[in-house]
């Protein structure tokens with residue numbers, strides 16, 4: 001954390017140095033970005049992400065949206081074609097407020113980004129995947145919870161970040177997925193995020209083969225805190241790559 005000298009912030013364990021939360025999915029030929037944290041560019045370069053076909057924006061908070069401008073290179077690679085962003089009404093409003101210059105069919109000038117905004121439906125049928133959504137409580141407003149299913153293999157991933165709880169609907173949608181990624185902020189309660197205990201409890205209800213907690217604060221020392229997690233639940237860390 002900025003200006004903090006607690007043992008976690010000073011730790012040599014790279015898993016205690018945390019970028020903001022987002023994920024990238026490769027499903028068949030599709031490259032899907034879910035949220036674009038301010039560090040998107042750093043990680044896109046590091047992981048040699050070749051393209052972005054489609055974006056999902058869970059909500060418009062700064063930690064999830066401020067990397068969007070760096071999609072400019074991927075727009076250029078598709079000859080300036082706008083990249084579709086599926087999001088909520090709140091997400092659309094934030095995109096227009098921050099990236100108004102880029103909400104258009106083609107970039108203003110070559111090299112600028114361009115996005116087409118789309119309301120996320122309950123179920124999206126893509127060539128290679130189904131994407132189901134549910135609205136999650138994030139304090140004063142709602143965020144998108146997403147479940148991805150690869151058509152070819154049936155592999156499923158649930159991505160429930162920035163939520164104060166996992167609703168019954170969200171639980172049913174994610175039941176038995178291969179991988180669940182859940183908001184687990186810290187030990188003390190918070191009005192718009194789940195605590196570690198609440199996330200572990202939700203993980204038990206969902207029953208994924210493997211659950212990863214994300215969005216942790218510096219309350220969490222990765223190595224020691226992970227020992228207290230039940231089987232099948234772990235903390236995610238920056239640059240973690242999974243094959244499902």
Ligand SMILES: [Zn+2]
Pocket residue numbers: 001004005006007008009218
């Ligand atoms: Zn700290």
Ligand SMILES: [Zn+2]
Pocket residue numbers: 059061138162
């Ligand atoms: Zn948020």
Ligand SMILES: [Zn+2]
Pocket residue numbers: 021061063064162215
């Ligand atoms: Zn967040």
